[in-house]
Amino acid sequence: MKNTILQLENITVGYGNKKIISSINTCISENEFIAILGKNGAGKSTLINTILGYQNELEGDIFLHQQSLKKLSKKEIAQNIAIVLPRLNNVPKIKVSELIEIGLVGQQTEFNKKEKEDFIIHILDLVGIQHLKNNYATEISEGQLQLVMIARALAQNTKLIILDEPTSNLDIANQYKIFNLLHELKSKTSQSFLMISHEADLALNYTDKIWWIENGLLFEDIPEQIAYEKQIIPKLSDQNLMFNSDENRYSTSTNNTLSINVKGNSELAYWVKNGFVRNGFIIKNNSKITIEITENNIIFGEKIFVNIQEIITFIQQQYEKYNHNGS
Template identity: 30%
Template sequence: MSLLSCHQLDVGYRHSRTEKRLFNALSLQLRPAALTCFMGPNGAGKSTLMRTLAGLHPPLAGHVQYQGRQLEGSTAPEAIALVLTERVTTTHMTAREFVGFGRYPYLKWHLRLSTEDHELIEQSLARVQVQDLANRSIAELSDGQMQMVMIARALAQHTPILLLDEPTAHLDLNNRVEIMNLLRRLAHEENKSILVATHELDLALQTADEIWLASDQHMLVGIPEDLVLDGAFDRVFQLKGFDLRTGKIMHHDWRAKPVHVQGEGFALLWTRNAFEREGFTLSAEAPTAVRVAQQGASLQWHCGGHQFPTIRELVIHLTQSK
């Protein structure tokens, strides 16, 4: 059974006598022991839905359930950990102290952290590899570092459900991949239900067990492969050149110049990528042939009797030639 679900949920805002509806009659179940990625166009209401599911924003209609019962405010902190994108305003504390706030729902009347609490805090810092930031003031942290510390706080809360709004924002590529892989491992190895709102299409396609795709106040739900083959991503994002073979957005062949690229291994892959990005058409029948070859410890690119030490010089040569 799903730990978190919603039934006929209308999501939005009320301002005096007016109502702005973002989602209409949603009935969803967050898969147990799975990483679900929540995607949609800008302005679709992803953050508002996340807050509604966490019990921080009242629905216009319908209800959210935890373990089959309506979610109550007193239950939410021990059931759901939420990571939002808002910048933290309180800065007079260390990163370790900030992560410690994840333990507050469990504190007794004396508000003292136990040995177990301290162990969970250290484990959470280690999981996102920010132990070296533990004693630094959060005022000194970059946006990316603060994002990692906020995720550590959510892990310290030790809930069965994690809701994260753009957790990879402000992170470099390596950390984006690492965070998504970490969340996937937590879902599978610790049976957590994890929902991640993200714009990272490539990472979502690679890591998500299921995808929620916001579309016209409703939600399309499925595994990534089913939604790709159904054309759902194309319809929602109006993607131009979405390649079903690779899951990538292909660049328009604006140069309309065909090239046949030959070679082996990673060098061939990245050479083809460069030509596609530069607007060339890849074709085995093209009159212009490029061959990439390993020569000792270096690579060489051959074309029309010329030899080039880098892809850059080869591309410049072909773009300047008639």
């Protein structure tokens, strides 16, 4: 059985007399990667600030390693929980290795010079940024800097690392890199990660659990169960994305009567479907117009198309004719 790092018992968070999330009963165990999802204003940051001891809970108690946060100083909390923010307001002009070394300051373990160097190299290896060791923090990319900040948090050697939207300012490649990194790290270390995120698709693919906040309550479960029961994709997209059983995916809802059947399970088929949906078509298995997709070709009747735009344009021009006679 996994050890519990953080326990929330009957917690209510908010400001003054205003309750934002009530009756929270949950925990974080070792080797877990959890994402906090919810609409803007749901209370994600308020919850994190309460866990970090920045503000007091309105009701209930939080236990860190079975000790009440109320009995711990801010220094003691910081020695047990590391935090990664969306970005540094002021990036110091120091080397990456020196920035990571700052994470060692709060540690209770004493290092000699050789042990410190070896530990920093170990952290750099874990995050995969050995090549940045001697680079200055002011001279690396935003994505690289965020990896360095994760490395600095790891260097604090805490059981729990909280990340406040660490991918919000990054391109999609770096978003994937960070989610994948955290997924791997929780298996390689005994540390756990609690992340606020707006990247619901990545959170659903990489995390062990989702904390979903809605209407002043927190719900938790594995990603698939939460996504299904709470319909989080339609809700986060303001009902713009709905599940389409014919396409077997979430897509934009449309009242358009144009329909088409796309047969095939290849990557090309995926993008052909996407192109037709984007142009106002509904993907339907019983449509009178059927396109077959092989690995590299798009086949309609006796015609072969190798370009997605060509088949979309052709169907748009010929739709009425083929829709009426079923050819």
